Amino acid sequence: MDADAIIKALSALAQEHRLAAFRLLVQAGASGLPAGVLAERLGVPNSSLSFHLAQLSHAGLIRQERQGRSLIYSADYAAMNGLIGYLMENCCAGAVCGSDDASSGCAPAISDERKSA
Template identity: 50%
Template sequence: MESKSAILALAALAQSTRLHVFRLLVKHEPEGLPAGDIARELGIPHNTMSSHLGILSRAGLVRSERRSRSIIYRADLARFREVATFLLQDCCGGHPDVCTPILDVLTPCCPPKETADG
């Protein structure tokens, strides 16, 4: 990943509404959410939400897909992984123990979702 691409993605996430949108979309992977649902969930006017989604899309952090009359937005987790990898690449300068606390926090990344059966 080039620095310019990483800066674009990080700049997109450096605004509170866009950060909330991205985190909400991550929670709704892989189904995604319609733009209207995102706006309602976060209490943001639709035209403002459209602008924020456009910025996240141009940064490559969200993708959209038309389904009937709705546009469904999804977090692009592969792109986010590229950004995170770019930030952490060579983080330890040859000392893996420096990176261990970061890896410990991420492993496992999330507990499995409980089913209605238990």
């Protein structure tokens, strides 16, 4: 997952309705949710939500599958895994989960490398 894909994914999630939609899809699991249900739960017009789902889809974060006359959307966990992995490696310089307490998680791997800077 290169930097460009990361930016696309971050942009896709950086919006109220899209973040909420993605969270619902994650909760829904592999079975996913149809667009209509998503729109109703979010209180957003169908056409608006369709635009947002297209953004998420274009970013590779969700998948579309037709089932009868409904389009079922579901979260792409691999993509999300890739995004989080990138953030941990490149923007967190190390381990978030390695430490036992959550307070010290994200910290620079090298405590002080002023020499190379």
